[in-house]
Each structure stands twice: as C-alpha cells, then as structure tokens.
Amino acid sequence: MGWVGSAAYQSRLAPTPCGCAVINAAEKHPDERGRKVLLADGERFRAEWGCPFAKGKRAPLSARHLAVIDSLSGLIGSKLPHTCPGVHARTPNAHLVTNRKTWRDKGQLELVCPNPSLVLIQAIDALTEGCAAREAHELEDIQRKAEAARTGGK
Numbered sequence: 001m002g003w004v005g006s007a008a009y010q011s012r013l014a015p016t017p018c019g020c021a022v023i024n025a026a027e028k029h030p031d032e033r034g035r036k037v038l039l040a041d042g043e044r045f046r047a048e049w050g051c052p053f054a055k056g057k058r059a060p061l062s063a064r065h066l067a068v069i070d071s072l073s074g075l076i077g078s079k080l081p082h083t084c085p086g087v088h089a090r091t092p093n094a095h096l097v098t099n100r101k102t103w104r105d106k107g108q109l110e111l112v113c114p115n116p117s118l119v120l121i122q123a124i125d126a127l128t129e130g131c132a133a134r135e136a137h138e139l140e141d142i143q144r145k146a147e148a149a150r151t152g153g154k
Helices: 007-013 019-028 032-049 063-076 092-105 118-151
Strands: none
Touching: 007 063, 007 118, 019 032, 063 118, 092 118
C-alpha cells in the first residue's frame, strides 16, 4: 500500500487504469455527461482487471494486464496477485492498518488498540517498509534528475 499513488506506481499502471480510481474521479466530476462516461469506463476497467468490485462478468487478464502486474511487482519488490493491483488498498482492513500506523507513528497505538494482534503489528510494519521503500525510490529519482540538470543530461 505504501506505493499506491506514487508517480512510479501510477506511470506503470497508466496503460491499464484501475477502474475504482476512475469511478472515484467520476464521482467528483462536475459535468453529468462526463461523469457518466467515466463511470462506464471505470466499470469496463474493473471488468478487464478482474476486480472483485466489478459488476457482472469479469474478463480473464490480458497479456497487457499481466505485464503491468509484473512491472508493479518489480517496483514494490513483492509479487502481486493476478487481479487489480489497487484492490487490496481499498479494503476495510487496509484502511484500518493505515489508521493504526498513524497512531503507532505518534507512539499512541495503545490508545486506540490496547492489545494489538501480531497480525496488525506485522501489517503496520509491512506498510512502514513499503512507505520507506517508496520514499527512497522517490529520493533517488530527485537526485538523478538534479544530477542530470546539473550536468546537462550527460
């Protein structure tokens, strides 16, 4: 989850958009016709990804979708399942872990969860590691761009 929303993650996902993200954007779209188009596109993307949130029949993953999963797996350093890469970040458990991480980062986890389970602690640790890896990757990108600008791209 630590990589979701990052520039590197989004660029790898761009050829095959996440239907849930498109539907979320549609719900905020000011134009009614635009909203309908985005909602239809979002449902189509969900079906193409085999998303559990898809309405109706889900299509098997195409080679293009499998290539995106492989690319994202390489980026995050963990093999993703053969479904929409964003689906797990949209579950109630993911939101719970994100919320509990915030409390743990403040040193106050015991205020909202007096006896955290080992599974919760491990999930928070995994999220923390993912966020740290994303931050390190983004810092390397910034340094690489700064070096290229300083040397004129040589």
